[in-house]
Amino acid sequence: MSFDKQLLENLIQENNSGSCKFRLHLNDKEYSLQQVSILNSPTPVNSPTTRGGVYFADKFAFKLKGTLEDLSVVPLLSKTMLGPNTEFGEIKITTEMNVENQKRNVVIYTNLTNSVQGPSKIELNMIIVKIQLV
Secondary structure, X not given: OEEOHHHHHHHHHHHHOXXXXXXXXXXXXXXXXXXXXXXXXXXXOOOOEEEOOOEEEOOEEEEEEEEEOOHHXXXXXXXXXXXXXXXOOEEEEEEEEEXXXXXXXXXXXXXXXXXXXXXXXXXXXXXXXXXXXX
16 A cells, blocks of 8 residues: 555545545546545454455555445446456545645545445445545
8 A cells, every 4th residue: 555644644634624525536437425434444354464466455444435326336336346356446536635725636546345335325435545646
């Protein structure tokens, strides 16, 4: 995993204040990601390991959880999640945040670990693998 923890902690603070708007990008389309939470939480492994040669899992990971109300994204998600594929596809998420009193674009790359579909929305659970200012 390659990310600046300070940048991620600043993003978590700004998101907790409610000022971030997140956009999920798949197949050249953008989707509004709602109810976004970012947290550092334990993973179900006992020690850092490579999971099936596909992705790296540590004892703790920064996770991003959000909801999409556009169900047209469902067929696109199967191409990003382990199970139907032999490797994870990264999901790109963008937002803006204040850095030194200036609005800057932030790009977050995630791996989809789980999704729960309801009648009008889909909840996505992702692990953050990279974050950068652009």
